[in-house]
Amino acid sequence: MCGRYALALRPSEVRQQLEQSQMPVDSAPDDDDDDVRQSYNFAPGYHGLVYRADGPDPGTSIIDNQHDIGQGKQDDSTSIPAAGHVDGTRYKLQAMKWGLVPCWTKRNPDYGSMLKTINCRDDSLYEHRGMWTSMKKKKRCIVVAQGFYEWLKKNNGKEKIPHFTKRKDGQLMCFAGLYDCVQFDAFTDFSLDSEQMLYTYTVITTESNKQLKFLHDRMPVILDNGSEAVKTWLDPQRKEWSTDLQSLLQPYDGELECFPVSKEVGKVGNNSPQFVVPVNSAANKSNIANFFGNQQKMTKASKDDGIAGKAIKVEQDANEARETTNQVQGSEDNAPLPVPVRMSPSRGEGLKVIKRQRSEAEDEGDTASGAPQEKRRMAGPGSRQSPQKRGTKSPAKKTKSATSNGSAAKTSPSNQRRIESFFAK
Secondary structure (H helix, E strand, C coil), X not given: CCCCEXXXXXXXXXXXXXXXXXXXXXXXXXXXXXXXXXXXXXXXXXXXXXXXXXXXXXXXXXXXXXXHHHHCCCCCCCCCCCCCCCCCCCEEEEXXXXXXXXXXXXCCCCHHHHXXXXXXXXXXXXXXXXXXXXXXXXXXXXXXXXXEEEEEEECCCCEEXXXXXXXXXCCXXXXXXXXXXXXXXXXXXXXXXXXXXXXXXXXXXXXXXXXXXXXXXXXXXXXXXXXXXXXXXXXXXXXXXXXXXXXXXXXXXXXXXXXXXXXXXXXXXXXXXXXXXXXXXXXXXXXXXXXXXXXXXXXXXXXXXXXXXXXXXXXXXXXXXXXXXXXXXXXXXXXXXXXXXXXXXXXXXXXXXHHHHHHHHCCCCCHHHHCCHHHHHHCCCCCCCCHHHHHHHHHHHHCCCCXXXXXXXXXXXXXXXXXXXXXXX
């Protein structure tokens, strides 16, 4: 259950907050790095910030990873220290794409396949087999977020109300995650350079805690910032899956805040600070009670309040061309999912049907859309909205009325006398 989250901070701001929580960052992307997305409405396919131990990428060999999947045997020569923290370990913030692609993949997977790997269930990591085997041993990470969204189903799923969940102390959320890096075959994928590695990640989910049971039965695994749990999870010396690592994947027992937010967050590409503000909050500009109650005071406060001041309107990301669908399959989350651009023709056909239904229901209006097929053919060549077509079809439109015939709007004194004499009889 994590199909949408919020991360609207620049890399330098994330770095500062992590370091304040005793999570050192030795390297991070620049604030103007185009590979990093900042959004209050972070969707699958975006490039987010991932915190991990720095060093050579382990297990990038296809043969090694296939051996891990098939055998699942532990390396007896690997010594696992008792403590999770390793002196001298360097940590980095790195931009990665949300939706894990295994390193043995030879070609860029389709969008539907990527959506299946935005989350990883904790119970799927118990056994030493499956696609997560190599990642859980050597490629563990922390996914940084300000909070996450989940949609509460009502009226048998006909209505979905978005809720935002964050830490009560306002700190960043540290999701337990897995990552991988892949280099596609140059002959099968032309979107990447031949030497370019694609880094991707997934968010691990577990059972919801008591506080969030009303919302969904799953939630992301949240580790406390700067805790021994984080150090253990990222320890590069732990190269085999163990019960110590599995025990970290528990429902969060800290204090959280969860509240309903604007439904505009459901559309992929929409972005606004208002999305992380409760709908009934004094800082929410869409609250009609606040609008009529103390509008001048809020206008003055908007200059000083970062969130309330900016939450004026919803902006659409110009780089987001995907549509959004509520037809979500699976049980991990209820979030509306982005639809690939290549699926837009089928959606367009549906829109055309709607337009035909509307034009047939109209009695009057644009002749090009309301006239029968035969009369449109008589109009001659050209655009159906052209001035010539409108002109040629206007006589036919007048014959539609059996009472007025288009002459009732104009009255003259002589016409008025005829009407009066008619009723006088």
